[in-house]
Amino acid sequence: MALSWSAKEHKNTNQPAVATGLKRPRNDVGNKVAVVLGAQWGDEGKGKVVDLLATQADVVCRCQGGNNAGHTVVVDGKEYDFHLLPSGIINPKSISLIGNGVVIHLPGLFEEGDKNEKKVFDFHQVVDGLQETERQAQEGKNIGTTKKGIGPAYSSKASRTGLRVCDLLGDIKDFSSKFKNLVRQYQSMYPSLTVDVEDQLKKLKEYGERLRPMVRDGVYYMYEALHGSPKKILVEGANAALLDIDFGTYPFVTSSNCTVGGACTGLGIPPLNIGDVFGVAKAYTTRVGIGAFPTEQLNAVGELLQTRGHEVGVTTGRKRRCGWLDLVIVRYAHMINGFTAIALTKLDILDVLEEIKVGIAYKLHGKRIPHFPANMDVLQKVEVEYETFPGWKTDTSAARKWGDLPVKAQNYIRFIENHIGVPIKWVGVGKSRECMIQMF
Ligand code: GDP
Ligand code: IMO
Ligand code: MG
Numbered sequence: 001m002a003l004s005w006s007a008k009e010h011k012n013t014n015q016p017a018v019a020t021g022l023k024r025p026r027n028d029v030g031n032k033v034a035v036v037l038g039a040q041w042g043d044e045g046k047g048k049v050v051d052l053l054a055t056q057a058d059v060v061c062r063c064q065g066g067n068n069a070g071h072t073v074v075v076d077g078k079e080y081d082f083h084l085l086p087s088g089i090i091n092p093k094s095i096s097l098i099g100n101g102v103v104i105h106l107p108g109l110f111e112e113g114d115k116n117e118k119k120v121f122d123f124h125q126v127v128d129g130l131q132e133t134e135r136q137a138q139e140g141k142n143i144g145t146t147k148k149g150i151g152p153a154y155s156s157k158a159s160r161t162g163l164r165v166c167d168l169l170g171d172i173k174d175f176s177s178k179f180k181n182l183v184r185q186y187q188s189m190y191p192s193l194t195v196d197v198e199d200q201l202k203k204l205k206e207y208g209e210r211l212r213p214m215v216r217d218g219v220y221y222m223y224e225a226l227h228g229s230p231k232k233i234l235v236e237g238a239n240a241a242l243l244d245i246d247f248g249t250y251p252f253v254t255s256s257n258c259t260v261g262g263a264c265t266g267l268g269i270p271p272l273n274i275g276d277v278f279g280v281a282k283a284y285t286t287r288v289g290i291g292a293f294p295t296e297q298l299n300a301v302g303e304l305l306q307t308r309g310h311e312v313g314v315t316t317g318r319k320r321r322c323g324w325l326d327l328v329i330v331r332y333a334h335m336i337n338g339f340t341a342i343a344l345t346k347l348d349i350l351d352v353l354e355e356i357k358v359g360i361a362y363k364l365h366g367k368r369i370p371h372f373p374a375n376m377d378v379l380q381k382v383e384v385e386y387e388t389f390p391g392w393k394t395d396t397s398a399a400r401k402w403g404d405l406p407v408k409a410q411n412y413i414r415f416i417e418n419h420i421g422v423p424i425k426w427v428g429v430g431k432s433r434e435c436m437i438q439m440f
Pocket of ligand 1: 038042043044045046047048069070071072073074314345346347348349427428429430431435
């Protein structure tokens with residue numbers, strides 16, 4: 001099941017779309033999908049890139065994560081924050097789709113929808129908080145989650161007791177008994193957990209009715225979008241490669257696949273339909289929450305990046321930890337995602353620095369290590385080898401084309417591009433839509 005919004009009215013029969021082209025020639029792959037993914041630890045500026053591309057898109061989709069994501073978009077001086085809704089929703093011509101891979105907190109979804117014009121339950125959020133307290137008490141270390149219930153909601157999904165939108169829209173008796181079962185399960189683990197089941201069910205039923213006209217069968221919807229008339233489909237990744245449940249800095253990660261595979265499983269898109277994969281990387285690095293961060297700068301540089309970059313979490317209001325750009329992680333993200341191009345954001349934040357460093361390799365006991373370490377104890381211990389660049393000490397915020405950038409900034413960008421081995425397509429020099437230099 002998938003949820004779709006559109007500024008323009010579109011027919012809702014609640015029936016699967018006509019499956020055109022089921023028997024098509026072997027070489028007819030259908031329309032290609034562009035995917036935007038975070039290449040670091042999140043907050044790279046994915047929302048801004050999606051907003052930019054959405055001006056051309058027919059369908060903009062979210063495929064994974066939940067309202068742990070916080071994507072800021074600035075258009076005509078107005079700032080929008082999106083958590084569950086795709087950032088493309090500002091474009092009145094495109095349809096916004098939330099795919100099966102997303103965990104939804106229904107009150108949060110409607111609040112966000114209302115503000116800008118769940119399959120996470122309230123108790124999943126409470127359990128998230130209880131689990132964090134337990135981790136702190138038992139291991140002396142929590143994860144620093146957003147407490148949006150993401151881990152518990154995906155746990156319920158993986159243990160096959162989660163509830164899906166189709167359950168909510170089906171037989172309400174069935175839904176109620178499944179919901180009660182789920183609550184009982186969590187209460188047996190957390191006896192202090194109190195849930196007003198009848199009140200929750202009443203609210204969920206109301207949400208279900210509000211949701212009903214927006215629900216589509218995602219597989220048929222996507223199939224039609226891929227094989228019907230030519231359509232531009234854009235997928236907005238949430239969170240980022242280093243927060244991926246499989247490839248990230250486990251266990252200090254989120255609970256979904258934020259790498260390219262998440263676009264296929266979270267929307268029902270065949271891999272051959274994936275076209276461009278745009279990696280978004282900041283010109284430095286930030287991280288929210290706990291976990292190893294080799295290039296972190298716990299000094300004046302880190303503070304400057306934090307304040308100049310306004311590095312405060314959109315979802316939690318926490319200060320983001322800041323450090324130099326780490327190309328070991330961006331290259332690692334590219335190995336998994338196969339980026340076809342990179343958007344390098346927030347170059348302007350570096351404008352005032354005397355010198356700028358870039359992490360290019362990790363060393364352990366004085367020797368370079370060939371891989372990004374899977375073991376977090378090792379990652380905590382690595383020493384970073386840096387390349388140092390002279391700062392350009394020039395305001396870049398008014399630059400609109402490559403030639404407007406100072407040569408020292410151009411050298412910095414070219415070095416990054418060569419090191420990752422992926423062309424840089426956009427360079428960000430400010431928050432708003434027009435502050436994006438397009439290179440090709
Ligand atoms: P996301 O989670 O990847 O969508 O990123 P966030 O929205 O959480 O964080 C990125 C922040 O940087 C937002 O406040 C954006 O408005 C801002 N931003 C994006 N690109 C640029 C840029 O090139 N320069 C500056 N100064 N700010 C930017
Ligand atoms: P966007 O889409 C930055 C981090 C949390 C925490 C860990 C687990 O805005 O880039 P969770 O609540 O998902 O169980 O938290 O993951 N995290 C993010 N950090 N940006 C995000 O999303 C994040 N989504 C999750 O801070 O460390
Ligand atoms: Mg964010």
